[in-house]
Amino acid sequence: MSDKLIVMERRVYIKTFGCQMNEHDSERMLALLEECGYHETVKWEEADLILVNTCTVREKPEQKAYSIVGRFQQIKKNNPDAIIGIAGCVAQQRGEELLARIPALDFVLGPGKIYKLPEILHEMHKGMRGVCTVGFENGCPTNLPIPHTQQLRAYVTIMQGCDNFCSYCIVPSVRGRERSRPSGEILAEIHALVQRGTKEVTLLGQNVNSYANNTPRELTFPQLLAKIDEIPGLERIRFTTSHPKDLTEEIIEAFGQLKHLCEHFHLPFQAGSNAVLERMNRGHTREEYLAKTKKLREAAPQISITADVMVGFPGEGEEDFLQTLKLMRQVEFDGLFSFKYSPRKGTRAAQWRDDCTSEVKQRRLEILQELQRGITLKKNKELEGTAKEVLVEGRSRNSPHTMKGRTRCNRIVNFPGGSELVGELVTVKITEGLQNSLRGGRCG
Numbered sequence: 001m002s003d004k005l006i007v008m009e010r011r012v013y014i015k016t017f018g019c020q021m022n023e024h025d026s027e028r029m030l031a032l033l034e035e036c037g038y039h040e041t042v043k044w045e046e047a048d049l050i051l052v053n054t055c056t057v058r059e060k061p062e063q064k065a066y067s068i069v070g071r072f073q074q075i076k077k078n079n080p081d082a083i084i085g086i087a088g089c090v091a092q093q094r095g096e097e098l099l100a101r102i103p104a105l106d107f108v109l110g111p112g113k114i115y116k117l118p119e120i121l122h123e124m125h126k127g128m129r130g131v132c133t134v135g136f137e138n139g140c141p142t143n144l145p146i147p148h149t150q151q152l153r154a155y156v157t158i159m160q161g162c163d164n165f166c167s168y169c170i171v172p173s174v175r176g177r178e179r180s181r182p183s184g185e186i187l188a189e190i191h192a193l194v195q196r197g198t199k200e201v202t203l204l205g206q207n208v209n210s211y212a213n214n215t216p217r218e219l220t221f222p223q224l225l226a227k228i229d230e231i232p233g234l235e236r237i238r239f240t241t242s243h244p245k246d247l248t249e250e251i252i253e254a255f256g257q258l259k260h261l262c263e264h265f266h267l268p269f270q271a272g273s274n275a276v277l278e279r280m281n282r283g284h285t286r287e288e289y290l291a292k293t294k295k296l297r298e299a300a301p302q303i304s305i306t307a308d309v310m311v312g313f314p315g316e317g318e319e320d321f322l323q324t325l326k327l328m329r330q331v332e333f334d335g336l337f338s339f340k341y342s343p344r345k346g347t348r349a350a351q352w353r354d355d356c357t358s359e360v361k362q363r364r365l366e367i368l369q370e371l372q373r374g375i376t377l378k379k380n381k382e383l384e385g386t387a388k389e390v391l392v393e394g395r396s397r398n399s400p401h402t403m404k405g406r407t408r409c410n411r412i413v414n415f416p417g418g419s420e421l422v423g424e425l426v427t428v429k430i431t432e433g434l435q436n437s438l439r440g441g442r443c444g
């Protein structure tokens, strides 16, 4: 950030695809751009800079990113000086190839080089075009400015990259090897966020359970959680994503010990069949997964468990798929993100025959989602009559007299109230469990 550029009244439009890590990268890029005098706009047609932050985990978001860049390039008809950049995982994976493929594209920026954004724009304003900055060498500074978008609830990156090499997954190639952020820096950032009014933090990483495993003398993940729990003024702690193989007894015990650690665990299982799990290189079996989720529920009986799962992985037969459904019935997930497998070039599984047809993948996805809808509704109905602590986030979209908030278990609750409650922790008695949310009324 040596070359800060102050320009007046420039507008940036950012379109983000993908996971929370990408959302947070977009927030960080916006903070850097604001230091250079840019303001965010929600209308791409009036932007001076359009930034598309891409995801390549599955085929669909990657294709969507290409088609949206195609639409955005029309901006150059009215504003030939407008700048268009592609950031994120597609940028890292395709690099220079993108500049050749999309003539209107001005720069490509990998996730490991976000901090270079001000320098790149400095060059762009001098007339340079066709810049490609990707890679992970030298390490991205981890103490970039805190985005102003981080308010009541904020994301805090604790690690980047992944060392797991699940056979279907492109993340290790496009996000690099696992790098844990120093705990001192993480704690300082959370202190600063709390000073600005943050009540809830979500710690981010591809595999937070292995935080600092390769950094001797650093705090372990449960020790880090315990330190964060002591920060005065912070009400809630969440984290994502976790890997079953790195979920230790200490992490499970933290749920019974730490006051502010919310009872929600996102623990992707990907498949219910051991044969498929082995080909996925997941490093855990279905039995181990079941044992760990059982322990989580023993340590925190209210805990909500959510997961990611895939259908149609190479070689997944009907019997394997039935094992996935069986595991879902055994665990009774509170929520599930489900995907059709798509081969990603450069991964090990992409060398295998994608032998489940798109019809088979679609049918399995529908069966699985139907099963999950029933389980989710049943679990939401079970909460009727209980009282829940809710952090009030704002007005509900549907009614000006209804407020929206979240329980510690990460369920959305709508209840009658006014905007003076925003940011407060209130107790709500649940009167109705719906498919995607709960309804209730304030107690007392």
Ligand code: SAM
Binding pocket: 019, 057, 058, 168, 169, 170, 171, 205, 206, 207, 241, 242, 243, 268, 270, 308, 309, 310, 339, 340, 341, 342, 343, 344
């Ligand atoms: N690190 C996390 C983990 O291990 O679960 C999340 C990784 S990825 C960004 C999010 C989810 O995308 C994965 O959990 C998986 O279910 C899904 N996914 C990854 N690669 C995929 C592929 N090739 N096809 C379909 N879904 C995929």
Ligand code: SF4
Binding pocket: 162, 163, 164, 165, 166, 169, 170, 171, 172, 206, 207, 243
């Ligand atoms: Fe991908 Fe597996 Fe790493 Fe998750 S743990 S990011 S699925 S390689």
